[in-house]
Amino acid sequence: NLPDEWATVQAALCSLPLVHIKEAMSDRDDYSKYLNWGEDILSTAILSIIVTAPIGLVLIQALGPKLLTQDKMTENEASSSSLSSS
Numbered sequence: 001n002l003p004d005e006w007a008t009v010q011a012a013l014c015s016l017p018l019v020h021i022k023e024a025m026s027d028r029d030d031y032s033k034y035l036n037w038g039e040d041i042l043s044t045a046i047l048s049i050i051v052t053a054p055i056g057l058v059l060i061q062a063l064g065p066k067l068l069t070q071d072k073m074t075e076n077e078a079s080s081s082s083l084s085s086s
Contacts, residue, residue, distance in 0.1 A: 014045030 018038035025034050 010045060010049050014042055014049075017041045 018035075018041065021031075021034045021038040025031055028034070
């Protein structure tokens with residue numbers, strides 16, 4: 001579920017520049033220019049979520065089990081390992 005969580009955070013944060021522009025810059029002469037930039041930021045963020053979330057999910061599902069293996073220790077190895085680290 002990690003890519004889903006990243007996408008959720010990205011989606012929550014991507015609208016902040018546009019909100020800030022609408023709240024703090026509406027009285028400026030160049031407001032429309034900043035509004036367009038805010039909309040471009042929002043569009044780019046949404047597009048990046050749409051593209052990267054599925055790719056991340058596939059990579060994690062495919063490579064996770066291969067890269068995140070845990071070696072099993074015998075009881076003797078575990079006891080000698082715990083003694084040497086003490």
